[in-house]
Amino acid sequence: MNYGPIRIGSLHAPSGTIDDTGRYLGIFNVKEGRDRRGWNDIMSLPRHYWLADDNTLRMAPVPELEGQRFDGVQVPAQEIAANSEQLLEKVSGQAIEIEAVIEPGDAREVGLTVLRSPDGAEQTRISFYASLQDRRANPGWLQIDTSQSSLADDVHGRPPEQGPLAIAADEALHLRIFIDRSIIEVFANDKQCLTLRAGRTARA
Template identity: 30%
Template sequence: MRDSRFGPLLFGWLTEGRDQSGWTDGWAGVISLPRVVWLGEDISLRSAPIPTVDTLRTGSGSAADGVSTGPRCEIVVPEGTGRVVVHFDDHERLEVELDAAAGTLTINRSEAGLDPQAHDGLMQATHAFDQASSRPAARIFIDGSVVEVFTSAGRALSTRIYPPPPPWRIEAPPNAHHWPLAP
């Protein structure tokens, strides 16, 4: 952990999302986005992307629903309940479900890639939303095989997926925004 003008920072290590037999590139794992960290009221570690991550955005952003995107993007859902689906092709997709009433955010990567060695299934954050926070309900970052999701309550889920090359199509609530990200 490092200290910064934003407070304590943490970098995570995202392990390979495939069985070891699928590690064909000679390496396995990547560093996460840098995160500002703090302790929640329940003494659990909370995090959010460091504010300078916003400088990776290109353009002024647009409504996310129906957008065609490349391999690096951010999707922001400001508030509420809804589902973001990134359609990689007719058979592969990633789903991120926000359920404000239940207080959960769920990532479904069951159909996020056809690689039989890739890890799939559900990931869920509980107590995911903080109505009093100025942070959006969810910030979803996709960078090739990396997916990182941050919630308004400081919960974070990170995973690896192995979709086909873009373009990809986004299905999202009407209030969601999309930005391509610089490499």
């Protein structure tokens, strides 16, 4: 949820409630990532939290968000060679939801690049790093890297946001990525969620 250094962590001021169906819902204030003006923060998406049968914390975006979907695009399954990337020309936009299922196999890193400008000068990398050792004892890591996200002078540089994510060797990586202009929220396997602001300047 918030794994960055304390002074530049991405989230603060959490609020939680239990709704009339018994769900525990949480929402956060997302830090701007620019020079503060005192009024320009933004709220995260509402999240549903629950305990799994093994007493681990689980989290997911509330299903009510699915009512905001329209003009969906489906990309056929494809195999991507190591150390290569595949541009998805039909997938674009600054306010989109991406649902992706990735089978990492033996890969040490898999991921997606989002909010990519046409020339690639601005881009944000979402990655999963598999554990280099026994995955049952050493979880992998989910990461959002905004080091190349913006050419704007007033956007503060910061280390990548990382959070532990344990998945089995034969388990697929299920990502739900929500992008709304500058804000990026990544949910993974109902086990992890990371949020960052990108501050992108490109409009295409």
